[in-house]
Amino acid sequence: MDTNEFREAAKAAIDQIADYHESIPSRRVVSDVQPGYLRPLLPASPPLDPEPFADIQADIHSKIMPGITHWASPGFMAFFPCSSSYPAAIAEMWSGAFNGAHFNWICSPAVTELETVVLDWLAQALGLPECFLSGGETHGGGVIHGSASEAVLTVMVAARDKFLAAKTAHMPDGEAKEDETWRLRSRLVALGSAGAHSSTKKAAQVLGVRFATVPVSEEHGFAMQGAALAKTLDELAAKGLEPFYLTATLGSTDVCAVDDFPGIVEALSRRAGTPDDVWVHVDAAYAGSALLLDENKPLAKPVAHFHSFNFNPHKWMLTTFDCSAVWVRSRAHLITALSIKPPYLRNQFSDSELVTDYRDWQIPLGRRFRSLKLWVVLRAYGVRGLQAHVHEGVELGEKLEAKIREREDLFTVFTPARFALVTLRVGGVGEEQINARTEELYEAINAGGQFYLTSTVVDGKFAIRVCTGVAALREEHVQKLFDLLVEGAQKMVKGQAG
Ligand code: PLP
CATH class of the missing domain: 3.90.1150.170 (Aspartate Aminotransferase, domain 1)
Structure with missing residues (x-):
C-alpha cells in the first residue's frame, strides 16, 4: 500500500467506522455467534499474494462484525464500561503513526515527557495527594501501564524488594544476608480483601508469594475494615509469616465497595515498630474516574498514607483501551526493583540521570504512546x-x-x-x-x-x-x-x- 492508497483506504475506513458508531444502538449488544464460527469463514492458511484492500475491508463487515460485542452500546450495562470517544480514537491514529517501542527517553522524548506531564494533570484532576506528583517532595510520579492487573503485579515487585531491603538493611552484604533474604522470601504474604479483584491473587501467584484474604461483611457494605485487617495481620504474625503488600480497593468489582482507608491507616500504624512494612496499593481501576467529582475528592485524602494508586481511564474516562494510570509516592522503589541496564540500552541521556526511562517503571521493555490519547481526551x-x-x-x-x-x-x-x-x-x-x-x-x-x-x-x-x-x-x-x-x-x- 503506497501513501496515496493509504489516504483512500483510511478515509473509507473512517467513514465506515463513523457509520458503525451510528448503527450501534440498533444492533444486538452481545454477539450471538456460536463458538468456532470464524474458522470456516476464513481460508486455512494466509494468502501468498497481496489482496485488494477493499476485499479486506469488506470482510471486516461480513466476517468480523458478527462476532463483535458492542461495548459502546447503550444496552451495555455489563462488567464495567470500556469507554471510547472520537477524540481518543483520533489520538490512537496518531499514536500508531508515531509507532515505536519508546522504552527510553531518547526513543521519542515527547512520548516520555508528555506522559509525565499528563499524569501530573490527571493526579490534580482527581485530587490525589501532592506526593504522587512528579515534582512532589517524595519524588513520586505516574506512569501508564496496559492494565490494572499489570499495575498490581508491578508494584508488588517493588513492595517485595522494598520490604526485603528494609528487613536486611542491618546486615552487611554477603552470604548471610542472601540466606536471610531467601528465608524471608518464603514467608512473604500479599493481602487483599475478599472483595479485592482477582488480579491481586494472580500477582501473588506470579511472584510466588502467599496470598491471604481479609474478610468483609454485608454489614459494612463488603468494604474491608481496619479491625478485620488488624486481626488478619495478627494471625499471620502468629504463624511467623511476613505481610508485605495490601490491595485496598476504591470501587470493588462486585459491588463498588470502598475499603475503609482511615481504618486501614490506623490498623497499619498500630503495628509495633513496623508501620511502613506493608505497601498499600489502592486499586481504583474503575471508580477512580469518580474522583473527578468534587463530592468524592475527600476519598483521595488518606491515600497520602499509601504507596501507590491506580485507575483505568479506559474504563470510565472516555479513553480508548488500553490506558491504566499508576502513581507511586516514591519512584525510587519501582526503579530499584525494575531497572536493569544492559549495554545495548545505555545512552548519554539515561546515563546522565536527567531523564525518565519509563522502561524502569514497568515489566515489559517496549511501550506504546498511550499518553497522547489521555492528553487529547483531557x-x-x-x-x-x-x-x-x-x-x-x-x-x-x-x-x-x-x-x-x-x-x-x-x-x-x-x-x-x-x-x-x-x-x-x-x-x-x-x-x-x-x-x-x-x-x-x-x-x-x-x-x-x-x-x-x-x-x-x-x-x-x-x-x-x-x-x-x-x-x-x-x-x-x-x-x-x-x-x-x-x-x-x-x-x-x-x-x-x-
Ligand atoms: N481491579 C478492579 C477493581 C477491577 O474492577 C478490574 C476489572 O474490572 C481490575 C482490577 C482488572 O482490570 P484490568 O483488566 O485492567 O487488569
Whole structure:
C-alpha cells in the first residue's frame, strides 16, 4: 500500500467506522455467534499474494462484525464500561503513526515527557495527594501501564524488594544476608480483601508469594475494615509469616465497595515498630474516574498514607483501551526493583540521570504512546466535560435504584447505587428461591439481546449488576431496562401462581 492508497483506504475506513458508531444502538449488544464460527469463514492458511484492500475491508463487515460485542452500546450495562470517544480514537491514529517501542527517553522524548506531564494533570484532576506528583517532595510520579492487573503485579515487585531491603538493611552484604533474604522470601504474604479483584491473587501467584484474604461483611457494605485487617495481620504474625503488600480497593468489582482507608491507616500504624512494612496499593481501576467529582475528592485524602494508586481511564474516562494510570509516592522503589541496564540500552541521556526511562517503571521493555490519547481526551473534554460524563452515569444509577425501590414487591436493592453501579435481587419470594429467581431473570434479560448485564455471587447471594457508566446511556434506556426487569419478574410471579 503506497501513501496515496493509504489516504483512500483510511478515509473509507473512517467513514465506515463513523457509520458503525451510528448503527450501534440498533444492533444486538452481545454477539450471538456460536463458538468456532470464524474458522470456516476464513481460508486455512494466509494468502501468498497481496489482496485488494477493499476485499479486506469488506470482510471486516461480513466476517468480523458478527462476532463483535458492542461495548459502546447503550444496552451495555455489563462488567464495567470500556469507554471510547472520537477524540481518543483520533489520538490512537496518531499514536500508531508515531509507532515505536519508546522504552527510553531518547526513543521519542515527547512520548516520555508528555506522559509525565499528563499524569501530573490527571493526579490534580482527581485530587490525589501532592506526593504522587512528579515534582512532589517524595519524588513520586505516574506512569501508564496496559492494565490494572499489570499495575498490581508491578508494584508488588517493588513492595517485595522494598520490604526485603528494609528487613536486611542491618546486615552487611554477603552470604548471610542472601540466606536471610531467601528465608524471608518464603514467608512473604500479599493481602487483599475478599472483595479485592482477582488480579491481586494472580500477582501473588506470579511472584510466588502467599496470598491471604481479609474478610468483609454485608454489614459494612463488603468494604474491608481496619479491625478485620488488624486481626488478619495478627494471625499471620502468629504463624511467623511476613505481610508485605495490601490491595485496598476504591470501587470493588462486585459491588463498588470502598475499603475503609482511615481504618486501614490506623490498623497499619498500630503495628509495633513496623508501620511502613506493608505497601498499600489502592486499586481504583474503575471508580477512580469518580474522583473527578468534587463530592468524592475527600476519598483521595488518606491515600497520602499509601504507596501507590491506580485507575483505568479506559474504563470510565472516555479513553480508548488500553490506558491504566499508576502513581507511586516514591519512584525510587519501582526503579530499584525494575531497572536493569544492559549495554545495548545505555545512552548519554539515561546515563546522565536527567531523564525518565519509563522502561524502569514497568515489566515489559517496549511501550506504546498511550499518553497522547489521555492528553487529547483531557483537552477535548476539559475536566468539566469529563465530570459531566461521570456525573451522568452516577445519576442514572441513582435513578435506576429509585425505580427498583418503588417495586419492593418484585425486587430488593442488594447494594445501593455507587459510582454508577447498582446490584439487585428478586424480592417477594422466600430466601431459598431468591438466588434461582434472580438468575432466571438475569438470563432472560440477556437472552433478549437488547441489554447485556453481568451478575455476581457475594456471600452466597446471587445478584444482578447494572452499570450505568456507558457514555451512550440515557434515561430512556434505563427505563426500558427497568420495564423489562418488571415484566420478567411479573411473569415469574404469574408462573408461580399458575
Ligand atoms: N481491579 C478492579 C477493581 C477491577 O474492577 C478490574 C476489572 O474490572 C481490575 C482490577 C482488572 O482490570 P484490568 O483488566 O485492567 O487488569
